[in-house]
Amino acid sequence: xxxxxxxxxxxxxxxxxxxxxxxxxxxxxxxxxxxxxxxxxxxxxxxxxxxxxxxxxxxxxxxxxxxxxxxxxxxxxxxxxxxxxxxxxxxxxxxxxxxxxxxxxxxxxxxxxxxxxxxxxxxxxxxxxxxxxxxxxxxxxxxxxxxxxxxxxxxxxxxxxxxxxxxxxxxxxxxxxxxxxxxxxxxxxxxxxxxxxxxxxxxxxxxxxxxxxxxxxxxxxxxxxxxxxxxxxxxxxxxxxxxxxxxxxxxxxxxxxxxxxxxxxxxxxxxxxxxxxxxxxxxxxxxxxxxxxxxxxxxxxxxxxxxxxxxxxxxxxxxxxxxxxxxxxxxxxxxxxxxxxxxxxxxxx
Amino acid sequence: xxxxxxxxxxxxxxxxxxxxxxxxxxxxxxxxxxxxxxxxxxxxxxxxxxxxxxxxxxxxxxxxxxxxxxxxxxxxxxxxxxxxxxxxxxxxxxxxxxxxxxxxxxxxxxxxxxxxxxxxxxxxxxxxxxxxxxxxxxxxxxxxxxxxxxxxxxxxxxxxxxxxxxxxxxxxxxxxxxxxxxxxxxxxxxxxxxxxxxxxxxxxxxxxxxxxxxxxxxxxxxxxxxxxxxxxxxxxxxxxxxxxxxxxxxxxxxxxxxxxxxxxxxxxxxxxxxxxxxxxxxxxxxxxxxxxxxxxxxxxxxxxxxxxxxxxxxxxxxxxxxxxxxxxxxxxxxxxxxxxxxxxxxxxx
Numbered sequence: 001x002x003x004x005x006x007x008x009x010x011x012x013x014x015x016x017x018x019x020x021x022x023x024x025x026x027x028x029x030x031x032x033x034x035x036x037x038x039x040x041x042x043x044x045x046x047x048x049x050x051x052x053x054x055x056x057x058x059x060x061x062x063x064x065x066x067x068x069x070x071x072x073x074x075x076x077x078x079x080x081x082x083x084x085x086x087x088x089x090x091x092x093x094x095x096x097x098x099x100x101x102x103x104x105x106x107x108x109x110x111x112x113x114x115x116x117x118x119x120x121x122x123x124x125x126x127x128x129x130x131x132x133x134x135x136x137x138x139x140x141x142x143x144x145x146x147x148x149x150x151x152x153x154x155x156x157x158x159x160x161x162x163x164x165x166x167x168x169x170x171x172x173x174x175x176x177x178x179x180x181x182x183x184x185x186x187x188x189x190x191x192x193x194x195x196x197x198x199x200x201x202x203x204x205x206x207x208x209x210x211x212x213x214x215x216x217x218x219x220x221x222x223x224x225x226x227x228x229x230x231x232x233x234x235x236x237x238x239x240x241x242x243x244x245x246x247x248x249x250x251x252x253x254x255x256x257x258x259x260x261x262x263x264x265x266x267x268x269x270x271x272x273x274x275x276x277x278x279x280x281x282x283x284x285x286x287x288x289x290x291x292x293x294x295x296x297x298x299x300x301x302x303x304x305x306x307x308x309x310x311x312x313x314x315x316x317x318x319x320x321x322x323x324x325x326x327x328x329x330x331x332x333x334x335x336x337x338x339x340x341x342x343x344x345x346x347x348x349x
Numbered sequence: 350x351x352x353x354x355x356x357x358x359x360x361x362x363x364x365x366x367x368x369x370x371x372x373x374x375x376x377x378x379x380x381x382x383x384x385x386x387x388x389x390x391x392x393x394x395x396x397x398x399x400x401x402x403x404x405x406x407x408x409x410x411x412x413x414x415x416x417x418x419x420x421x422x423x424x425x426x427x428x429x430x431x432x433x434x435x436x437x438x439x440x441x442x443x444x445x446x447x448x449x450x451x452x453x454x455x456x457x458x459x460x461x462x463x464x465x466x467x468x469x470x471x472x473x474x475x476x477x478x479x480x481x482x483x484x485x486x487x488x489x490x491x492x493x494x495x496x497x498x499x500x501x502x503x504x505x506x507x508x509x510x511x512x513x514x515x516x517x518x519x520x521x522x523x524x525x526x527x528x529x530x531x532x533x534x535x536x537x538x539x540x541x542x543x544x545x546x547x548x549x550x551x552x553x554x555x556x557x558x559x560x561x562x563x564x565x566x567x568x569x570x571x572x573x574x575x576x577x578x579x580x581x582x583x584x585x586x587x588x589x590x591x592x593x594x595x596x597x598x599x600x601x602x603x604x605x606x607x608x609x610x611x612x613x614x615x616x617x618x619x620x621x622x623x624x625x626x627x628x629x630x631x632x633x634x635x636x637x638x639x640x641x642x643x644x645x646x647x648x649x650x651x652x653x654x655x656x657x658x659x660x661x662x663x664x665x666x667x668x669x670x671x672x673x674x675x676x677x678x679x680x681x682x683x684x685x686x687x688x689x690x691x692x693x694x695x696x697x698x
Contacts, residue, residue: 014464015461015464015465016459016462016464016465016468017461017493018461018493020459021491021492030491034468034472035491038469038475039475039476039486043485044489051487053487055404055407055410056451057410057513058404058410060407061404061406065454067456067489067490069457069492071492102402102405103400103402103414105414105507106388106416107507108418109418109458110369111365112365115364123387127389130388136392137388137393138392139393139400139414139415139416140384140416141416141417142384143370144365144369144695145370149499151494151498154503156416156507158456158505160402160414162406164406346495347492
């Protein structure tokens with residue numbers, strides 16, 4: 001995947017910026033120009049949320065393997081906490097490869113002075129979310145850093161899943177004419193975190209959408225639906241996810257604003273704060289890209305699961321205009337959707 | 350595993366201390382009283398460096414899965430850097446389960462302001478160490494935290510290995526009469542980090558012992574040696590590792606001071622600083638516990654690999670005195686080795 005008109009590689013005088021972690025252009029440049037070349041190998045180059053791996057000597061076993069660190073601030077928010085995110089986020093990364101999530105690891109980096117009862121609460125959330133998702137945290141590690149050199153608690157979860165079906169779910173499988181489904185309303189997680197962090201008062205509390213999506217995905221796969229690509233919408237939101245997928249597949253996408261649900265409160269907060277909900281982070285939403293004739297059965301299946309009950313088709317994949325994402329506004333005009341240059345909301349997951 | 354005479358569970362007024370991350374009693378209490386009960390499951394209760402997992406539907410495939418976060422300070426030191434440790438440490442955790450390391454993940458937590466060329470150097474070390482160990486970093490994640498809320502760079506690596514032999518390598522397999530082999534001299538890593546951090550000048554530079562040990566381990570397994578248990582000596586050093594294993598196996602151990610190599614410079618530094626080399630961290634050393642009649646062939650194999658060339662028998666496992674480790678001093682006296690109560694050297698890995 002390449003981002004257009006890259007500037008020269010950062011040199012020794014350059015430093016890491018907050019925007020390097022936010023799912024936008026800066027982050028993609030860091031990945032493309034420094035991290036991927038440094039660690040170069042085929043699995044990493046797949047550009048997917050999980051690596052898909054063949055187990056030597058076991059020709060039928062394909063594994064998905066993924067990792068994510070969670071640094072969300074604040075640690076506790078309406079609808080969940082850093083522990084909930086750490087489980088659901090990694091479960092979702094496995095699900096996006098079509099894998100059945102099996103095992104998680106938990107690597108804790110604790111700051112000296114963290115109240116022990118906060119750690120207890122976070123671990124209880126990890127346990128609860130893991131039980132709900134049907135996975136076990138099977139291995140762990142605890143490090144402590146001195147006061148002032150951390151931020152209370154960071155969690156890394158890595159995950160292993162098994163791929164039991166012969167589908168190539170990846171950006172490279174996307175075809176012109178494919179339909180894009182969105183699994184629910186967007187922007188709640190990002191606005192929830194922002195409201196909590198900045199102590200903004202809204203009429204009702206905006207809750208994070210954090211959820212594990214693997215059951216919806218596996219139900220579609222088990223029904224034999226030919227899924228082409230899946231992507232959960234996290235940092236950078238719906239816009240960045242679509243931009244990444246069109247760049248990777250060298251195709252284009254057109255989405256319709258009127259079909260993209262945004263809760264009234266979230267929309268109001270975005271207008272107030274000058275944010276575009278297309279770029280706001282989610283933690284329990286995904287897009288599903290699949291052939292047109294699979295749309296109806298897919299929506300039927302998705303409607304049966306609470307976290308994907310409000311799924312709908314929001315647009316389609318087009319040939320040509322490699323990497324372009326266009327939004328058809330409610331007024332009927334077309335707007336080109338770009339990747340976010342820098343930082344909209346830091347540390348939302 | 351239990352640590353004797355535990356005080357009551359930390360309550361809400363208690364906070365995380367540096368010692369909770371150092372491999373001693375505090376860390377074991379945190380694990381036993383808070384983390385393990387919170388996440389309770391069978392794999393986690395194995396108390397091993399890696400979880401050993403059976404892949405559903407693939408009866409012959411056993412996987413090892415492990416995770417470690419690296420927060421070493423300073424990031425660069427003689428003999429390696431945080432990237433070298435992050436690869437070798439996780440490779441070793443897999444090797445200690447008798448697994449062939451296959452894949453690693455890398456989760457980076459970067460602090461805003463980290464010089465880009467430092468990130469580049471660390472990634473080059475990750476690549477170099479991974480290539481040397483024959484593993485690939487197949488999946489990754491990058492998060493950025495704001496200035497003052499991190500410490501430049503933390504790395505989590507998780508690892509997957511495959512267990513190709515039918516050996517139960519675990520504390521539960523240790524038998525009375527088993528011999529304890531040590532793979533080389535102890536204490537170099539901890540003293541190297543301390544010297545670098547505190548700008549201590551020694552006559553010659555003390556280098557970290559960081560090394561990947563899987564080839565030595567796999568060669569012993571392939572030769573059919575009935576290994577009972579393996580443990581790499583990291584935080585808490587040789588003393589803590591033996592203490593953990595005797596507690597888990599409900600047996601005792603006696604080791605001979607005269608057979609435990611400590612480099613002259615390391616010994617001098619320990620005396621100067623009031624440290625006991627038995628508790629100083631290593632990053633490329635392990636103990637091998639195996640039946641007496643396997644000792645000779647094991648030492649022959651270990652001698653062929655540069656990083657384990659100086660392996661030797663240092664003691665034996667005894668029945669009774671559950672959990673006790675005794676050190677026979679050079680003067681012939683017996684000293685009971687306890688687990689370190691708190692913190693000797695923070696952030697050495």
